[in-house]
Amino acid sequence: MKIQAFLQKVLLLELWQGMWVTLKNQFRPHITVEYPKETVEFPPRFRGVPRLRKDPQTGEELCVSCLLCEAICPTECISIVSEKRPDGKGKQLISFTINYERCCFCGLCVDPCPTKPITAIYMSHDYEFAGFDRDSYVTAREELVDGKPVKIYTS
């Protein structure tokens, strides 16, 4: 037993075992990707910036200006202005603004949205929204529906 302990100490056995682990790991496949040249695929539930959408079939505005998303937002980043429809049924949007500077991507605004099964507000898969000034984060309705133009990076 003593000789074994002595040999272990002299021959640096535990260090060689560690080296063997690192050597084995050299041959494992890479798990990193070369962003921005390549990007990872997102699961369907991925929470990017919240955006608005229209009915995919009819192209009509889905938002009914119920103000529920504005009420539940923990950072108060959504502001909605609406007016009564001229025909007297319900309300229509005048403006719908999300301040992406404040948004914390919690996804709470999607939960109470009453337009089922397709919610008017949804968490998109957009995540590249770096800007040069603060005003560019205050996003108006048109941009919320259409999205920002995505910059394509080339090598």
Place this chain on the structure above:
Amino acid sequence: MFRTEMMDINMGPQHPSTHGVLRLKLLLDGETVTDTDVLIGYLHRGVEKLCESKNYHMIEPYTDRLDYVAAMYENLGYVETVEKLMGITVPERAEYIRVITAELQRIASHLVWLGTHALDIGAMTVFFYCFREREILLDLFEAFCGARLTYNAYRIGGLPWDVPPGWTDRVRHFVKIFPGRQQEYDTLLTKNRIWLGRTKGVGILKAGDAIDFGVSGPCLRAAGVSYDVRKAHPYSVYDRFLFDIPTGENCDTYDRYLVRMEEMRQSLRIVQQALDGLPAGEVMGKVPKRIKPPVGEVYHTVEGPRGELGFYIVSQGEDKPYRMRFRSPSFVNLQALPHMVKGSLVADVVAVIGTLDIVLGDVDR
């Protein structure tokens, strides 16, 4: 001509080994630490006060940002506290999924601890391997709730979504491959003479002192006290699973390392059992649209990766809490730091900060 004097040294707040913005004022006698001042508050956001102006739904994203390395536990503790206050019963399936995600989060959190702790002491390879395995877990969380760090994954009364199709198989795959990977960390560290030299007998915290300081979690268990909230006051469905509480004997950094390594294995056991017993059914219980708890106060704890994580809510019957208080384990455990580093070398301070496994978001709130 020559004279010796005590020297004040500032460590942090911008120091890679303080795991955030922690500032230590060390009084040194040569290389030996004689006194330590722990200065915190650089990350104070006033979340407790902020919660008084938010309704109960809105608070959950804020709890994500307390202990951002183990946000699942902050979510779990918070929603369970509100459920306890209101007497809401959660569907079984939701409870099981909560246990699975929370235990996976414990492994993810311990992987961050192991990687950074080893990196601080000088073993760089482990860091990369730990983060590689953590990546699998974060992908699982991302598929489940859509975020990788600040999950907001639970709701009061259950879960917002059921697990996506194929998710449980991916968890099973992780449960299968992880023991082999953990064996690799074991080979790299457990018998390594540098690791032993840097951790054995360093930062001793005896059981009596640990209890006096209010230390909880792995730091308390490494001192030989077998206290775990999951066993002592079972919450959720933890009373249905078989698992052991690992304890240490020597109260030092090496024992805390062994305890946390064993905790990861026990977490895997719990995940395996929860996957096998996962019932079918709903994931959202019956919850009123406006959360208005009755007048009263409640305190509820969960066993986080860092220790006992408590939530205290005083309700006055409104849709906002009157007072919200977090018992964050990192803050309490940090109190023991001056006691643990007294008389040791400056290099050991780094090891002790690593072994306490503090998260500054949790310390400052």
